[in-house]
Amino acid sequence: MRNVAQNPKEPRERILEAGALLFAKKGYAAVSVREIAEAANVNVAMISYYFAGKAGVLKEIILRYFDDVQAIFDKIWSRKLRSEEALKTFVNELVDVMKNKTIFCKVAITEMPFNLPEFSEFKAEVARRHVEYIRQGLQLLKLFVEDERLNSIIAPAAISLIFSHFLFLPFIEKVWNIEINDEYYDLYAKTISTLLFDGLNGIKSSFKNLIGDVK
Amino acid sequence: MRNVAQNPKEPRERILEAGALLFAKKGYAAVSVREIAEAANVNVAMISYYFAGKAGVLKEIILRYFDDVQAIFDKIWSRKLRSEEALKTFVNELVDVMKNKTIFCKVAITEMPFNLPEFSEFKAEVARRHVEYIRQGLQLLKLFVEDERLNSIIAPAAISLIFSHFLFLPFIEKVWNIEINDEYYDLYAKTISTLLFDGLNGIKSSFKNLIGDVK
DNA sequence: AATTTTTTTAAACAATCGTTTGTTTTAAAA
């Protein structure tokens, strides 16, 4: 019953949140299990007990993020929105997830470029699960392309555009003297939506020869 | 005179390249000095001898990348290019740097979101050096904005857009069956240029109330 | 109330971490 006020959540959840916070700040490899345990106010052994090791914590964090992304795709897909609306909804929903689960998103994104042996299978599996979503997304935006190369450029460009704020967050806070609040994230979502929509339209008219028609 | 054929470069350079390759793959914190030493074919102590420690290797890698970026800014600035040309030149030059110094760029970009104590001063210094460049760049693109928030959105968006390919490179290679060669990078530069230019123009017309006129 | 299961703990595990040490080798300068 100790620390109920400070740590109302269950140990498992506390480990996950403490881990996410530290991973977001320093990166997965730079964080020790003892650091997580102390921040979560649990014994070190609890991490292996609940997550079968340090890697298990990161895996769950990444899975939770991808579940949110999948939910957004499902939502848009089921609503059968038009191209522009679909794009704006996608950006808005994703920014909303980012806003509410900032550290989970940041961890999932920033750890993606790395290739540690203990995650290679896991990441391949996650990637496999989302390939179809990305394809459907591009199709929805009437950007289905015969040339695979253009797809492989556009999809990562869109994602990293939406997440640019989080990739550069420490940098942004140092350089610009701004208050990051709900109003800021509204402007952020609008700006990114516009940039992406107009930019993709520009690509459509510039690369007509590479872009196949979809009904 | 041993291993001249295999390792023609000086030890210092070999350490730097081996370090960059490993950091790019696994992230700074996940790489040990012994790993670097073995890959560079030098004794472990040589890393501290030449770079005053593991952190020194990363610092030099990041500095080299930022020197390249600074050179691009200088080039564009001295040529007094028009808005559209300036943007396309910037993207082309940056993609060119990325193409030729892939691992150095990837390391500099992927390590940016993290905040390890041994680098906090260093990163603040690097950031300070480049604030003015970013401001000048936005001004050149006739996107000088009274509202600081819009600047803080656009600048990171542009950078992460250009580097999206490298952030998702392991992912891309898994998902799409494409050959990444010079031709690919040509298409990449063109696509990103178009996306960015048309996207920024969209922002200009959508946020007229926030964007100040510059002569 | 007795038993079983789950949760939590402190301690220890072997392995690896980055760095420093003192010495040897190599090369240049005198």
Place this chain on the structure above:
DNA sequence: TTTTAAAACAAACGATTGTTTAAAAAAATT
């Protein structure tokens, strides 16, 4: 040839890494 400095080395440093163990506490079940 002698001297001096730079480069490279093996070995060891103390500290920390992730994980496991076996015992204790707490909770749930019978």
